[in-house]
Amino acid sequence: MNTYLRYLPIFLAVILFSCKSGEKLFNKGRYGDAVEAFVKKLQRRPSDATSLQLLPQAYAAAMEFHEGRAKQAIASNNDLKWEAVRNEYNSMQRLYNVIRSSPAASVIVKPKDYSTALASALNNAAEARYERAVQLLEMGDKQSAREAYDEFTASLQLSANYKNAAQLRDQAYQMGLIHVVISEIAISSSYFQFTADQFRDAVVRQLEQRRINNFVKFYDERYVRNQKDFQPDQYLEMRFNDFVVGQTYVDRYQREVSKVISVPSNQKDSTGKVINVDITVKATLFITRKTLASSGFLDYRITDVTNNKLLRQDRLPGSYTWQNQFGTFRGDERALSNEDKRLIGGRDVPPPPPQDLFAELTRPIYDRLASDLQSFYSRY
Known part of the structure; x- marks a missing residue:
């Protein structure tokens, strides 16, 4: 209660x-x-x-x-x-x-x-969209086909299974597609061809997975080259140029280090406690630094296959620096910092193989290329 x-x-x-x-x-x-x-x-x-x-x-x-x-x-x-x-x-x-x-x-x-009137209005609305779509489809160009696709979609949303709108929408989609073939990558050294092919494969997969534009499809040149009925609309050509892999630099230098530390002395205070005194300890570091610098450019261009018109081109830089440092010392180890000790604990390790260095220098190129292509085709 x-x-x-x-x-x-x-x-x-x-x-x-x-x-x-x-x-x-x-x-x-x-x-x-x-x-x-x-x-x-x-x-x-x-x-x-x-x-x-x-x-x-x-x-x-x-x-x-x-x-x-x-x-x-x-x-x-x-x-x-x-x-x-x-x-x-x-x-x-x-x-x-x-x-x-x-x-x-x-x-x-x-x-x-109003259920009967509502059903009639829906049917009339679907018919209006359908008629607009058919007129656009009959124009025969890609842009009109894309607009027809949207109109058929709207018609089906208003009235599911309206006439043959679903079939014509599929036809409009195929007519509105832009087929882009991605070339094999040209490279001056066959030693890096496998890595270049991996780069191209990653680009193709990324473009396919992102679905940048519903009306743009990307194809690997290797798989469509022998398809007689396949007619591409655009060609994306890529070439690695001016690349240097594993340019080696070796620097040897020494560095003096010192530190003030507190150590016990031979003297005691009035209570019998040992008195600490400050002293300066010193050491000399002998350091070897190995650097492998890799750099290069990817040139790409997109052309219209029908008229050979250049649609876009750019040069994308990439670089990667591998470095290893190690050293020895002479003097008092207590003068070394933690960073110095890590350096002394290092060793002369072999650098990555050239293929790995080439793969690393292409990473920033890949990111830039993927961004460029997404920007270009998202508004195409």
Whole structure:
């Protein structure tokens, strides 16, 4: 009982707010929302006087608003007017369903069923999109085919399985495709050809996986070269130029280090405790630093196969530096820092093989190329 009394004020506040919300919505001219608010109130309290009084007025006003907009749309010359009509009929059908959900509301309001009119509007809207799509498809160019694809898609969204829209949409998609062949990568040294092929394979996979543009497809030249019926639209050619792999530099130098440390002395204080004194310890580091520098450029260009027109070209730089340091020391080890000790603990290790160095220098090139191609084809 105490729990009920504790929550009673909240319950009453919710009811009062619901009622006032319906009235506020009605007074603001939001008649459709007001209808829903009044119906919800009647579902809880079928005898609520305010809802019983204002619900018929709110419904009549909402119907007048939506029917007026529907008639206005029907009278227009807009090719897509039936989509606007569909929206209005849908709003009115929603009010029908809301009122029918409440016995108390159904007694005082006899809502109009717009299901038949809504189905007819949807069919007309789908037909309008279908007709636009067919006209675009008959134009025969790629851009029109892409627009036709969108129109067929819209038609099917309005009415699933409408006529042969699905079949024609597939046809429009094929007509709108841009087929881009990615060339084998030319490189002056056959020693790095395998790594260059791996680079190209990664580019092809990345472009296929990203699906940059729904109407652009990428192909590996090796797999389409012997397909007689295949006709590419564009050709992406790549070539590595001016590359140097593993240019070696060896630097040997020495460095003096020192540190002030505290050590026990031979003296004691009055309590017998040994007195510490500061001394400076020194050492000489003998360091060998090996550096292998690799660098190069990837030149690429995209051409239109039909007219040999250059669409885009660029030169992308890449570099990679491998370095190893090791050393010895002479003197007092206590003078060495932790970093010095790590350096002394190092050893002369062999550098990576040239193929690995070449792969590393192509990483920044790959990232830049993928970004360039995504930017180019995303708005193509």
